[in-house]
Amino acid sequence: MYREELHISTEHEMQMVDITDMVEEVVRRSGIKEGIVNIFVPGSTGAITTIEYEPGLLHDLPAALERVAPSQAYYKHEERWHDGNGRSHVKASIIGPEITVPFENGRLMLGTWQQIVFIECDVRARKRKIIVTVMG
Amino acid sequence: MYREELHISTEHEMQMVDITDMVEEVVRRSGIKEGIVNIFVPGSTGAITTIEYEPGLLHDLPAALERVAPSQAYYKHEERWHDGNGRSHVKASIIGPEITVPFENGRLMLGTWQQIVFIECDVRARKRKIIVTVMG
């Protein structure tokens, strides 16, 4: 088992950050050749998934999540914190905070057009920690 | 590897149960210091994710899932079982039945406002088993 933390900064709501290379670097540094790697965000307004990282989808996925958790809807979460990010929590819980990916010879076994992304669901710029755990 | 089963009871549709402390207790009893823990619900109308466990979001997440799988929609699942829980299956498959969380020194590496929840998607009270597998 080997673990590292990644640190990234986000600038705006629904920004997606391609963290594939950073995760693969952790796998290489681990020295473990075969296994699985878990990528987890501590925090309830961030999410992890995979996507083809190209500009069109960086617009399309947020547009779809807006249908599920519209900006203009009323969120009871507002009554607690008054920070306008009820929709952020909802989206993050639906996408989920983690993904587990297999690797072989130190390389992630992703598809050619498949990248690992962190999605900033919160409504403001954030500094984010992501925990990468390599098991093999 | 260490495994325990959690047993909980739910009372109503879209009830969310904070199972964070129960999971952390299993991790402590395992004696394993560093690793990952997988939390899995056997059953196709329950789901596992993380959320900030506060009363507002316990309303907001179900409201969002109602947009995806409305109570008033017709479900072909009804033709098989006539138990009115087509929407339950749909929500559970979208959220997913499991989550994998890293831990360190026997503590889950969650965010301060992030809890692990079981979501009862079924339309009636249920007794639920949740399988917690500690790897390290």
Add this chain to the structure above:
Amino acid sequence: MYREELHISTEHEMQMVDITDMVEEVVRRSGIKEGIVNIFVPGSTGAITTIEYEPGLLHDLPAALERVAPSQAYYKHEERWHDGNGRSHVKASIIGPEITVPFENGRLMLGTWQQIVFIECDVRARKRKIIVTVMG
């Protein structure tokens, strides 16, 4: 650790393939008795989850995802590839490309009415590889 690749063919958009038996066969061939198994699809238009595999839900889950990513919506992804599958990427990223399931005595610890499915989110027939990693 033990790994195998599954190979399946899909014929149409939103086809769901029950891969439970194939995954359990890999677990048996691994010779590992207790642990977790990760099922991962390389590719950004396929998804993995669990569902009760019966004809009604094979219609109901796609109907719900159509609410999130409608066929008739405009997708900016179209500007890159002109292949009409923007909705496919969106659905696959929301469901996610992997699931991790516990097993015991070589048997998956699923519910009675819970199967592991590959969901073909793409708009055409595809040949698909699925990576099954057994850890224990």
